[in-house]
Amino acid sequence: MGSDLLDVVLDAWDRNNRILVNLLRAVPEDGLAARVMAGSPTVSQMFTHMHYVRLVFLYEDAPEFARSVPEREWADGLSTEQMAGELEASAQAVREAVGSMVRSGKAMKVHYDHPLLFLEHMIWHEGYHHGQIKLALKMAGHAFxxxxxxxxxxxxWMDKTH
Known part of the structure; x- marks a missing residue:
């Protein structure tokens, strides 16, 4: 893979994380406890889950890039800025792992045939929860x-200034 194409793919990952953090920061404080229905995760829990999933898959598939995995996957009680900081840190860890592994031709250890499939899974997974978060907020009267x-x-995604 050419380094220019890898740079574009890593930029897509950076944009994905920027969108996620922007969404988080747009959620009103009382919206963090919103959920689609009883028993569903809260908005806050979905953000902490995404951070957790990034780190668990790094731990399993690219342990040399692993960071400390939080004890709780579906956590409440963190501030918006704490969650944003965690998402920024785990996004950077994923970026470093994928970039390094693609450049070196190194294989993922457990789940993926190629590091880009890991990245694609993370983007798809986070897009799924993005929709759930917006639905939970809408159900709680906080529609954007x-x-x-x-x-x-x-x-x-569509910004051409980069």
């Missing part, structure tokens, strides 16, 4: 206006 949330999410 498209004009407000669009520049923080969809527009990040």
């Amino acid at each position: 206006d498209d004009e407000q949330i669009g520049p923080l999410t969809w527009d990040v």
